Amino acid sequence: MPLLELRNIYKAFGGLQAISNVSLNVNEGEIVSIIGPNGAGKSTLFNLITGVYKPDSGDIIFEGKKLNGLTPDQVTKRGVARTFQNLRLFTHLTVLENILIPQHHRLKTGWLGAVLRLPKYLREEEEMRKIALEKLSFFGPRLMSFRLHQPVYVLSYANRRRAEMARAMATGAKLLLLDEPSAGMNPKETKEITQIIRRFRDEGGYTIVVVEHKMNLVGDISDRVIVLDYGEKIAEGDYKDVVNDPKVIEAYLGRKEE
């Protein structure tokens, strides 16, 4: 059984058919890339999976259960977390607080228990901090020690991207949706991100769906590539096959005049 299954998804904004009849499967432990020209519907697809938009028709099934009609926070509780294309960290909060907030939904103590600092709450808080440090240590020492207590707005761009990935991991999700994880990064940092995404799967046991424009990153990490164009799935398969597919070349470069 695939971890995530999309069945015949349709989504229109007014007269614009953003997604039409897209079906795809993501198996556990896979890294799947979704590529396509600008406006192909990649981010819309992410928004549909995470509950920001509701599909007009079709089913989104995660671990055998439907995600349709759930709000974004409920989707996250089920085990799907995302990062954003244009960073959406909690800018004025510290790095540590940023990684603690996504764990809030797992808190079992109510607000009164939290205010009274019941032993149960203190234990949970301790656990949350441990998990936060564990997730941040994925990225080496960069976000550790004194950086933990710095507000996010003093971090460098690359560190913010890393913090956002750590934040998505800390939700306790099984499936990570990374929206352009290497946008705005230099080649060295892109390479590092490539390794980190692979380590997400190998060491963290996550299943990963990536939307990306940098083809060498896509080629490096993907088990499977899915190509969207004008809201339709035009190709799927191995990276090498997909980039040589005439339909894909046409979508990116246009048709040659006869």
Add this chain to the structure above:
Amino acid sequence: MRNTILTIASVGLAALALYLLSHMQGTSGLLSALTLIFIWGIAAVSLNLINGQLGILSLGHHGFMLIGGYVTALLMLPAKERRPFRTRLLSDWARNDLDLDKWLRGLGLDTIANSVDLKFVIALFLAGLAAAFIGIIVGAPSLRLKGDYLAIVTFGFGEIIRLLPNAPQVAAFTNGPLGIKGIPGNAGSIWWTFVVFLLVIWFFSRLKFSSYGRAFEGIREDEIAAEAMGVGLAYHKVLAFTLSAFFAGVAGGLYASYLQSVDTQTFNFFVTFFLLVAISLGGLGSITGAVLGTAIVILVRIYGGFLEESHTAFVGYISGAAVMLAAFAFSVYIRKSRRLRPVVEPKHYIFGGLGILLLLVALLFQGQPWMTQKVQFFGMRRILLAVILILIMIYRREGLMGRAELAWNKVFGSREDIPSDEQRDQDAWLSNPDLNPGAAKEDDDASA
């Protein structure tokens, strides 16, 4: 541990100071100022939970305070004060039976009913609950809106709540526009407000530094991201709104019993406006700031009376000169402490020039009749508050405290966000290819 001891010690000191103050002669003005600071501090801190921590502009706080005020008043009103209510508005039930005293005796709890203080605690709690209940009713439908729209809706609800006691059907309980007088005043004394104030500060600081407080701040920073990270918006917004309404109700109850009367004009829209000014002054999102802002506003209003008294024009000129010179000194200080281009520009000397000019005029024409005539500036207190607010918004937009709190760790401890030299070296090593050739090599691989 050290922090706990320090906190208890300073609370003890504050209590001792209050005790001494209340036994000294001629301090009744100061005591009532402190009482007001505590009462309005509670209201400001509770509004701060929505406006500062959750980042939602709510303008309906006076409605919740009003509910608290009325509930406390009705429950606490002694039997002999009820009889003079000759108005036809009040129903028999409200006149005779809406009485906490009667209820408690009916339940056989005479010991509690004999103590005004215990009754007051119960009445305050019920006042908070009533306000919180209305808070849920108001909050649940309106909190799905955002920004200005929500502000307008909450303002509308606040005004509806404020005007309801005048409606004939509701006036059967509230005595309509005449309001309720004769609430036992000893229950609104400084000790009550002090204790409730401490409890509220304790509650809100614990809440702020818990997982729930972080979730609220996450919603303030980025609603979409917070939702995507599993923070349920509806639940957390309504929770914050309800808690805030509860403590607004408590503050309203305290204020009603401080005034010993309550009517629909006690809690008009200016109450919310005043609270907004106080928390913006102190710093949105900071509990310390909310209290500090309230204290400034109240002290200016109570002790600023001399500003509005009649003075000779000479005093006016001298104080004008002082203000101008202070502005000059301030602008020079601000300019000189800039890191980039610390230059004082010619325009800043205008203040200094004006100040000296005023001073000269005052000294040269000291004896002239137009100098000795009396002038009076009405409304100077409000102008002063407005000027303070303008200056803060220009020079320190986040308010006096920003989002920071006064904490023992900040006073005594080391700052965790500033790296030690060792950590700084480690950091440089990570990013500098000269120090870390391995990283540079990776770079070559990537570009190859």
